[in-house]
Amino acid sequence: MNARTEILDRIRSALRDAPAVPEVPRDYRRSSELGEDALIELLTDRLLDYKANVFVEDAAAVPQRLAALLEGTGRYAVPHGLAEALFAEADAHDGGSGRRVTDAPGHRLSVEELDGVDAVVTGSAVAVAETGTIVLDASPDQGRRVISLVPDRHICLVRAGDITTILPEALRRLDATRPQTWISGPSATSDIELERVEGVHGPRTLDVVIVRG
Amino acid sequence: MSGTFLGMPSLPVFGIGNLHEHEPFPKAAHRELGNTQLRANLGHATRTIRDKRLAVVSELPDWEELRDAGRAVKESVMARLPELLEQFEANFTARGGTIHWARDAGEANRIVASLIREQGADEVVKVKSMATQEIGLNEYLEEQGIAAFETDLAELIVQLDHDKPSHILVPAIHKNRTQVRDIFLREMEGVDPELTNEPARLAAAARAHLRRKFLSAKVAVSGANFALADSGTLAVVESEGNGRMCLTLPETLITVMGVEKLLPAWEDLEVFMQLLPRSSTGERMNPYTSLWTGVTPDDGPQNVHLVLLDNGRSAALADEMGRSALHCIRCSACMNVCPVYERTGGHAYGSTYPGPIGAILSPLLTGITAEENNSLPYASSLCGACYDACPVKINIPDILVHLRGEDVDSKRGKKKLPSQMDLGMKAASWALYSGKNLGLVEKALPLGRIAAGPDKKITKLPGIAAGWTQSRDIPAPPGQSFRQWWNKEHQAPAGPAAAGTDVPGAEPAGPKENP
Structure with missing residues (x-):
């Protein structure tokens, strides 16, 4: 008998008392009604608690904010789906797009190239205010998982309309089968005396730009 | 009705591997209690985590409703396990993943080693995983000439120190910062000799040490926290980014997971991703969670495998009283609140799974008569703190008592003469x-x-x-x-008010006067 058959037989045999399948009581909160300002405030509070940096900007002011954040850094990576216009201000400072490297189908950045950039700028799919969580699902404005992992600094754009209050609301906006990365602050560890320390293998700096409108 | 078993009922087949107490718990505990450094480290760490957990749990108005949902989901998973496994397999396979089934630790180890060899690799990076700890994968790979590098900070500390984990979430909980610094100075190649015991400096040393390994690794081995049957999705919950590195960079990813880790559907994840982080590290959410479904073209590993492990889980499932131990999501809240664990530490339990959950899970997986595992159900004062803390409401005290009964029954069968305990119980009766x-x-x-x-x-x-x-x-x-x-x-005619009655230790006699 092969292992699969044998294990499934063992399990069926273990269940020969035919235990009942219970109804799952879903009496926990599944929706909420926080307004946009309250959501932004809550998400900001949680992200700051994780030691992320948070900036709240109107859409029109984002290029300026990005230029300021990128000032003084070297090369930075972006996924191909992120609008070029976002970097208009940064390019104006640089006199061109020379510092920007784009990860695109047919032109993939290698791990070594990514290790050589100072930062990455991505969008995001959805955020959860209550837990301070931002979800990336590898859409074109977020790129492959590797690009938001290897660079030491992650600048992440979150649209105000993508912020939910609680996790169940966020899950309803996501497709399980897309590769997902849930990010709640910069990388951290509690492995020494259970005290939280920010900055291990993942990006050690997380800048979040919350975009209104 | 695929869920109905029509064949001959089989005897339970127990698990093997790092699941055993090698000496009776009281003996091991007695030795560990003599280690005052260990007790100080554990006392500090468990106090810290208990406070954090309470703070974030009390923030949620619906914590008890989440626990009820979590318990019911897990109960239904156990009742529907064969059908859910088949559903998961179909979905994971349809998206380019490959499933392997392992009856026990030995079979799982052989499968993983042969998958690594197929890639021509002689080293792998590893994400912290209880399943691979349980089957002794690192030791087996070493015998096979394959080096396994643990990348979780605490696992790295334990591996560099040639020590054993003592906690399922923070395997190096028994070491304090100065001991960690000393281990790094002694064992880590090229480490800064000026390294201090500041946790941030120690984390930075680990980053530098593992960076090249991550960027050049061909094969990674992981565990999984959850598997969603309705989509074929796997999830790993972590903090440091070492998990993301292992799950994203290498071409080949091999995951080892117990068959009980399934969840039926995507919406069930919303329950467990609220329960797990708050129960384990006492955070609103852990820094990183990765989800993947088979192979995603052009993104992450293109050669994706999953080893589904029995190793005694079917035997635990056959125990109607004990099967809910399989609901465990490995959060470690029970050990952090346990007065016995806090004093003896994890090594006293022998098994990969220490603390209250280990005291029931280990003997359920191996059978109560294996080695000294029959001493584990007694490693408890039955105070019930573990039951209160458990995010999926496993009634650990009840199962401990049930297993004590199994132990007594198993011994009675072996001996012709009644034991002192039997005689004592007869006398008491x-x-x-x-x-x-x-x-x-x-x-x-x-x-x-x-x-x-x-x-x-x-x-x-x-x-x-x-x-x-x-x-x-x-x-x-x-x-x-x-x-x-x-x-x-x-x-006596004088009644209860009589003075001078000699009742050692008793309150003054007389009826209580309640206003």
Whole structure:
């Protein structure tokens, strides 16, 4: 008998008392009604608690904010789906797009190239205010998982309309089968005396730009 | 009806691997208790985490509703396990993943080693995983000439120190920062000799040490926290980004997961991703969670495998009283609140799974008669703190008592002569059967006073009762029993207010006057 058959037989045999399948009581909160300002405030509070940096900007002011954040850094990576216009201000400072490297189908950045950039700028799919969580699902404005992992600094754009209050609301906006990365602050560890320390293998700096409108 | 078993009922097949207590728990605990550094480290760490957990749990107005949902989801997973496994397999495979089934630890180890060899690799990076710890994968790979590098900070500390994990979430919980610094200075190649014991500096040293390994690794081995049957999705919950590195960069990803880790559907994840982080590290959410479904073209590993592990889980499932131990999501809240764990530490439990959950899970996976695992269900005061803390409401105290019964029954079968315990229980049964019998026994109380001698302490009891007096004295019994006193008082004409009655240790006699 092969292992699969044998294990499934063992399990069926273990269940020969035919235990009942219970109804799952879903009496926990599944929706909420926080307004946009309250959501932004809550998400900001949680992200700051994780030691992320948070900036709240109107859409029109984002290029300026990005230029300021990128000032003084070297090369930075972006996924191909992120609008070029976002970097208009940064390019104006640089006199061109020379510092920007784009990860695109047919032109993939290698791990070594990514290790050589100072930062990455991505969008995001959805955020959860209550837990301070931002979800990336590898859409074109977020790129492959590797690009938001290897660079030491992650600048992440979150649209105000993508912020939910609680996790169940966020899950309803996501497709399980897309590769997902849930990010709640910069990388951290509690492995020494259970005290939280920010900055291990993942990006050690997380800048979040919350975009209104 | 695919869920109905039509074949011959089979005997449970137990698990093997790092699941055993090699000496009786009391002996191991006694030795560990002598380690004052260990007790100080553990006391500090468990106090810290208990406070954090309470703070974030009390933030949620629906914590109890989430626990109820979590328990019901897990119960339904167990009841529907065969059908959910088949559903998961179909979905994971349809998206380019490959499933392997392993009856036990040995089979799982062989499958993983051969998958690594197929890639021509002689080293792998690893994400912290209880399943691979349980099957002894690192030791097996070493025998096969394959180096396995642990990348979780605490696992790295333990591996560099050639030590064993003592906690399922923070395997190096028994080490303090200075001990960690000393291990790094001694074992880490190229480490800065000026390294201090500051946790941030230690984390930075680990980053530098593992960076090249991550960027060049061809094969990674992981565990999984959850598997969603309705989509074929796997999830790994972590903090440091070492998980993301292992799950994203190498071309080949091999995951080892117990068959009980399934969740039926995507919406179930919303329950567990609220329960797990708050119960384990006491955070609103852990820094990173990765989800993947088979192979995603052009993104992450293109050669994706999953080893589904039985290793005694089907045997635990066959135990109707004990099967809910399989609901465990490995959060470690139970050990952080356990008065026994806090004092003995994880090594005293022998198995990969320490603490209250380990005291039930290990003997359920291996069978109660394996090695010294029958001593584990007694590693508890039955105070119930673990049950209160468990995010999926596993009734650990009830299962501990159930397993104690199994242990007593298994021993009774082996011996022809009744044991001291049997005789003691028989005697107690007779004494407690009627007031008359008990009265006869109480007549012997003065004998106890003689045994106690002038210092009024009994310091050594005979036979199996000796365990009781090993670490404490028993005060001399009173000159009379309560029942003797009561009879005397109620026959006396002066009534309960009579002064000068000699009842050692008793409150002044007389009815309580409640306003």
